[in-house]
Amino acid sequence: MATTHSQDEAASFDDVEKASSHLSDPKPEADAPATDFIVSFTGDDDPRSPKSMSTARKWLITIIVSTTSLCVACTSSLYVGTYNQLEKEFHSSEVVVTLGLSLFVVGLGISPMLLAPLSEFYGRKPVYIGSLFFFVVFIIPSAVAQNLATIIVTRFLDGFAGAAFLSVAGGTVSDLFPKAKLAFPMMIYTLSPFLGPQLGPLVADFINYNTSWRWTFWVALIWAFVQWAAIILLVPETYMPVLLRREAIKTRKETGDDRWYAPIEKMDRSIAQTVLRSCYRPFLLLTLEPMCLCLCLYCSVLLGVLYLFFGAFGLVFRENHGFKLWQVGLTFLGITVGMILGSASNPFWNKNYMRLLKKHEEEHGEKGGSEPEYRLPPAIGGSPLVVIGLLWFGWTTYASVHWIVPIIGSAFFGAGVIMIFSGVFTFLVDAYPLYGASALAANSFARSMFAAAFPLFGPAMYNNLGYQWATFLLAMLTLVMAPFPYIFYRYGKEIRKRSKYAGSR
Known part of the structure; x- marks a missing residue:
């Protein structure tokens, strides 16, 4: 955030x-x-x-x-x-x-x-x-x-x-x-x-x-x-x-x-002008830029699910496994470990970025040339991990299943989330070179609003739909949005050519 x-x-x-x-x-x-x-x-x-x-x-x-x-x-x-x-x-x-x-x-x-x-x-x-x-x-x-x-x-x-x-x-x-x-x-x-x-x-x-x-x-x-x-x-x-x-x-x-x-x-510029620009430009990007809107919406849903889990984990592990309050807190270590492992993959993605960069230079003869889309592979790799993690967690939330199994599933979710955020953040800065901060501010605002809303209905959803189907619904929501990073990786350059805010090379 x-x-x-x-x-x-x-x-x-x-x-x-x-x-x-x-x-x-x-x-x-x-x-x-x-x-x-x-x-x-x-x-x-x-x-x-x-x-x-x-x-x-x-x-x-x-x-x-x-x-x-x-x-x-x-x-x-x-x-x-x-x-x-x-x-x-x-x-x-x-x-x-x-x-x-x-x-x-x-x-x-x-x-x-x-x-x-x-x-x-x-x-x-x-x-x-x-x-x-x-x-x-x-x-x-x-x-x-x-x-x-x-x-x-x-x-x-x-x-x-x-x-x-x-x-x-x-x-x-x-x-x-x-x-x-x-x-x-x-x-x-x-x-x-x-x-x-x-x-x-x-x-x-x-x-x-x-x-x-x-x-x-x-x-x-x-x-x-x-x-x-x-x-x-x-x-x-x-x-x-x-x-x-x-x-x-x-x-x-x-x-x-x-x-x-x-x-x-x-x-x-005056302070008032700078603050005003900081307030309105993120909303212009969310309204007029489909790449910014879709990727911000994707990140928003992910952070919303993350905050929804604060209530859901308590329900699942107290009701199914009889965990005490301090033990429920420890269940979040699965997501934490997943995020650390996801961050540890950063050298691999940097190596992949340099490979794409070198290939681009060889094909176009541009020294130092690049495309913002080269920043998206971590998000492409993280998207299936999020869906797998949610499905794993959801369908193992039975009292008959050992408590460690859903926690392992949550680790996949955590790894996918951090990889998606990493890819999307760097892409937005590269794709909107003059408005990088506004693009990130738009992302931050959208994420915060979703993270604020999801915990309010999360416990009711889990109680009414059941732990398995509630998590399955979240998994399907992330599955619908999972193609966004790949779509913009393939077609982002063409979209940027028609944009008044994004940079095109």
């Missing part, structure tokens, strides 16, 4: 990247043209550049932003462990209690469009500090709440605050590492927001089995506060346009020459 705006920042300040490779120490000359007064870095080894940091410090920063993303994502699903206690204490139905999960995810989907663009003006660190501060603050009312309405409202506000971090943090990782070394740290970061929702029930069910539901929020509060402190103390500003603006201000003071400037200071 993360990294939606880092690509847009890179596109917005492409002139900064171009300028950052040639300037030495500033020494103004009276007759120098205005372009000679652009402040920039001499290259990746410039001590002022974040890419010049030591490897140890880069990895420390990567670990901090990754674990903070894990914390925010985990907090979304920690709440599911409190359902039984909240229903009894506040005499509420399961659907009403589930609103606390759904509205948190709604906040995750809406916030990046409004708050993430602020990083283009103020940098990444102020967004981190501000959003995480309110993320910590809004956990407190949930922990001390005397009614369910307080929890539901503050859960929405908490998701809204935390999502700003998720949408920006991927950019920090890309700030630190050159492209040749970016794949592994970015894989670590990208995996954390998807592992978080699986970690939540595991932790929360253990807490709520042994103590009061309030400790679920106190634990989240402690973890979030530690991450906030680590961000303040150990994570520097890494956003190049903002760093260059600081250098320009410093240079003007030192030289007394006001002609020195950073590219960001010549921007002709």
